[in-house]
Amino acid sequence: MGLLSRKASCNSHGQDSSYFLGWQEYEKNPYHQLNNPKGIIQMGLAENQLCLDLFESWLAKNPDAVSLKRDGESIFKELGLFQDYHGFPPFKKALVDFMSEIRGNKVTFDPNHIVLTAGATSANETLMFCLADEGDAFLLPTPYYPGFDRDLKWRTGVEIVPIHCTSSNGFKITLSAIEEAYQQAQKKNLRVKGVLITNPSNPLGTTMTRHELDLLINFIDEKQIHLISDEVYSGTVFNSPSFLSVMEVLNHRNLRQTDVWERVHIVYSLSKDLGLPGFRVGAIYSNDPVVVAAATKMSSFGLVSSQTQYLLSAMLSDKKFTEEYVSENHKRLRQQQRELVSGLGKAGINCLDSNAGLFCWVDMRHLLKSDTFEAEMELWKNIVYEVKLNISPGSSCHCVEPGWFRVCFANMSENTLQLAIKRLESFVGSVAINTRTHEELKSLRRKTRNNWVFRLSFQSFHDREQDDR
Ligand SMILES: Cc1ncc(COP(=O)(O)O)c(C=O)c1O
Numbered sequence: 001m002g003l004l005s006r007k008a009s010c011n012s013h014g015q016d017s018s019y020f021l022g023w024q025e026y027e028k029n030p031y032h033q034l035n036n037p038k039g040i041i042q043m044g045l046a047e048n049q050l051c052l053d054l055f056e057s058w059l060a061k062n063p064d065a066v067s068l069k070r071d072g073e074s075i076f077k078e079l080g081l082f083q084d085y086h087g088f089p090p091f092k093k094a095l096v097d098f099m100s101e102i103r104g105n106k107v108t109f110d111p112n113h114i115v116l117t118a119g120a121t122s123a124n125e126t127l128m129f130c131l132a133d134e135g136d137a138f139l140l141p142t143p144y145y146p147g148f149d150r151d152l153k154w155r156t157g158v159e160i161v162p163i164h165c166t167s168s169n170g171f172k173i174t175l176s177a178i179e180e181a182y183q184q185a186q187k188k189n190l191r192v193k194g195v196l197i198t199n200p201s202n203p204l205g206t207t208m209t210r211h212e213l214d215l216l217i218n219f220i221d222e223k224q225i226h227l228i229s230d231e232v233y234s235g236t237v238f239n240s241p242s243f244l245s246v247m248e249v250l251n252h253r254n255l256r257q258t259d260v261w262e263r264v265h266i267v268y269s270l271s272k273d274l275g276l277p278g279f280r281v282g283a284i285y286s287n288d289p290v291v292v293a294a295a296t297k298m299s300s301f302g303l304v305s306s307q308t309q310y311l312l313s314a315m316l317s318d319k320k321f322t323e324e325y326v327s328e329n330h331k332r333l334r335q336q337q338r339e340l341v342s343g344l345g346k347a348g349i350n351c352l353d354s355n356a357g358l359f360c361w362v363d364m365r366h367l368l369k370s371d372t373f374e375a376e377m378e379l380w381k382n383i384v385y386e387v388k389l390n391i392s393p394g395s396s397c398h399c400v401e402p403g404w405f406r407v408c409f410a411n412m413s414e415n416t417l418q419l420a421i422k423r424l425e426s427f428v429g430s431v432a433i434n435t436r437t438h439e440e441l442k443s444l445r446r447k448t449r450n451n452w453v454f455r456l457s458f459q460s461f462h463d464r465e466q467d468d469r
Pocket of ligand 1: 046118202281282
């Protein structure tokens with residue numbers, strides 16, 4: 001241990017949070033319809049598996065892209081040899097066109113302003129290296145994606161200062177919350193270099209309003225700092241209001257000729273919109289040529305492989321395919337989100353109104369024994385170990401109110417989603433009875449043959465589920 005670097009041996013990677021612990025529990029006992037029907041259902045993974053069949057049929061119709069051929073001739077050598085770290089120009093062009101398409105072609109992007117990275121994870125970290133020094137801070141609205149603690153802080157030494165948002169206004173960003181975070185950073189002697197937002201939000205599943213984006217632009221203008229907009233979920237907006245990119249707001253306000261223009265940077269990736277996290281395709285889009293040049297050099301640490309760029313440039317240049325994909329993806333996401341929201345509604349559980357993303361932000365405050373994060377953790381453990389659903393507690397997203405959970409819906413079939421809802425419904429029934437008075441419980445115990453509902457530990461929960469089948 002003593003021989004390792006401080007970075008390797010410290011725990012500022014944030015991977016010991018319940019968000020990642022839940023994944024580990026799932027790995028030990030993963031649900032499978034036939035092989036492990038009592039296993040844990042993974043609802044803590046923001047993966048989009050709803051449209052993989054569309055890719056498979058595209059691949060079947062486009063064998064050249066898969067077998068590394070151009071007009072029937074092998075280009076294996078071309079792809080297998082040295083890759084220029086500026087990226088494959090046809091791919092960069094196809095990617096920026098796709099980014100415009102999912103923004104309703106209201107904004108255009110210049111391929112010379114884009115830097116390819118191995119996923120948004122790498123894009124976010126690279127931007128930190130470009131915009132901040134060790135000990136500088138970025139302000140982030142809460143609740144935020146738990147991976148940011150690792151991606152933004154660990155290797156760069158950058159600090160995150162939370163902008164606390166609450167349920168009182170649907171977790172919207174307010175000027176007073178931003179200013180308070182800025183003052184907190186100053187009290188800690190941290191130099192604030194920027195604000196980082198996710199739009200649409202992970203974990204809220206909501207898009208930002210023009211008012212919020214205006215507030216943020218005004219704020220970074222006044223403080224002379226940066227704004228990073230992580231827009232990895234921009235293609236998942238399945239309901240109105242439609243997606244509004246910060247780039248569109250900058251254009252609308254005619255800010256192109258001002259210095260704010262160069263201080264706004266977008267992070268994108270194909271992990272969520274196309275559901276291809278395994279391909280590791282991400283990008284930084286910046287209007288600052290110095291940032292683009294530095295990030296391009298840094299991208300050597302995490303390039304996108306040539307064959308991936310080749311395959312995806314063919315796929316994304318097929319406009320008929322992308323149009324059909326985008327619309328079908330929206331349709332399937334909308335349907336799956338509705339199933340979850342209505343199923344939870346029947347169990348007396350509400351979700352924050354959402355129009356995007358691969359998850360719902362679920363309100364389980366009424367199921368807590370007390371209004372504390374200890375109670376949230378206790379409920380979470382019951383849900384993971386007894387109900388056998390891995391969901392993510394709000395505390396892992398730095399939410400300030402106990403009792404909120406992020407529940408993913410796009411990484412499973414409709415049948416699995418229905419089973420998950422059923423498990424949760426039975427669990428809520430048991431919790432509701434547990435809150436009854438001692439006398440009520442005694443009389444119920446006499447009336448019912450099954451006594452599983454009285455066990456506060458919920459140990460017999462799964463026997464009951466079995467009976468229900
Ligand atoms: C907001 C946000 N940014 C970045 C990432 C990382 O994405 P990638 O797989 O492209 O690295 C995620 C993944 O969940 C995310 O939710």
